[in-house]
Amino acid sequence: MLSKIFGSPTKFESLRNILSNHEQTSTQNLHETHPNVKNILERHNIDLAAIRRRGVRVATAAAVLGAFLSIPFLIGHPKYEQLPNQAQEQSHTAKIPDRQDLGVASSSQIPGRQAAHASTSTTHHKQQNENVDPSPHLSGSGSDNEVSKFHGHMYGRSYMAPPKEHGYHDLGLHRGEDRSQGKAESPGPHPEELGVNHSEGGNQT
């Protein structure tokens, strides 16, 4: 363990000597076989070793950036594997998990919600459970709490926070849900229906 920190100077020195020899031999070989190269390198201020080092730096930077960018993905997704066709199936049937799925608040607490969710959430719940491979997270317990955590992580968010889309959740609504049950104000006619035609110079309304 300590050798990982302090190293072993004797071994290192002897290895370095061997590798330095190899490095020098290769460099000499190159310059002997191609004497014109030296002129070219001097004329264009090219350092062959630096090209390689620069490349390594770029690769390292890219790896660090990639790791940094993958953090939200890794946090948001539990470790589970899916076959490609299963993943496709799931994407076809994907919907926003409701609050019951997320385990935040029961939809039955909100009047008029229960009926709307009863048909969709139960069938969908089954579908998703069938599609998902049993993972270390889910196997064993199989409790609703575990499942709801898993669903909550599907969209890269904490299971405590419902996914926000189009601001519906700010209003306590889900997508496609109308809490006022058909009494919501109409958004009005489409601009095309109003006869606005910009292509004719804008004089006509």
Added chain:
Amino acid sequence: MSVFYDHLVGLDDLHSDLAQYNLSFKEHYVLLNQIDSALHHEVLNVILLVLPVEHHEHFLVQFNSRPADQALLSFLRSFDPQIDGKIKETAERKKAKIKEDLKKVKK
């Protein structure tokens, strides 16, 4: 990818060979850089052997400005379609020599 021929020259085996010496991380990577430099010069030697002399300057300037550009490999293939194999072979030969010398040092 750092240079255009990286996929042809792997350092994984030498990396694991060096790991057996229980060196510090810094020492390990110093040595790995030396190996990499040796291989780099060997590969350039083969490349310049394949290229006609009048193209050396163009190639080296392009390589200096865009080391990872795969177009460089395509350019070399236009002169020798077997260049991929040659680069691989040279690197493997050099790696074998290095491995042999590394064995001389007690682990």
